[in-house]
Amino acid sequence: MVTTVFGTPVLLKRKADEVPVAVAPLPSQPSPPHQPSPPPLPAKRPRRNQELVVRMRGLLRTGARRMDTLRVAQMAAQEASGVMAAAMLRQQGAMREVSVWESEVEGAMREMSKLVDDAESDL
Helix, strand or coil: EEEECCCCCECCHHHHHHHCCHHHHHHHCCHHHHHHCCCCCCCCCCCCHHHHHHHHHHHHHHHHHHHHHHHHHHHHHHHHHHHHHHHHHHHHHHHHHHHHHHHHHHHHHHHHHHHHHHHHEEE
8 A cells, every 4th residue: 555645655564575666657747856944034133232231241240340359358267267376276285285284293292292201101
């Protein structure tokens, strides 16, 4: 069974070898030549409002300056944090040294107390 769809013969439920050649005549009219699609319409150029453009440029410059200021402030804060961390590490080291010193002093005071107690008992 041959059916025509969009001017083209289509075979339905048959193999091509089983279809007689006389059943599927070629279309008598040549297909119309392919026409390219029309070019896109040029983009409309928006009206320029010079006052708005100048204002926007000013806002962008102000924003750039503020971003630069923020970057400098962040770098200073980061540096200060690093200095603070180093100072805290030095403080912890000094506290550890003081703790060791206190332990040594306590040990020496116990020894002195024991010597005094031994000396008194000998009297």
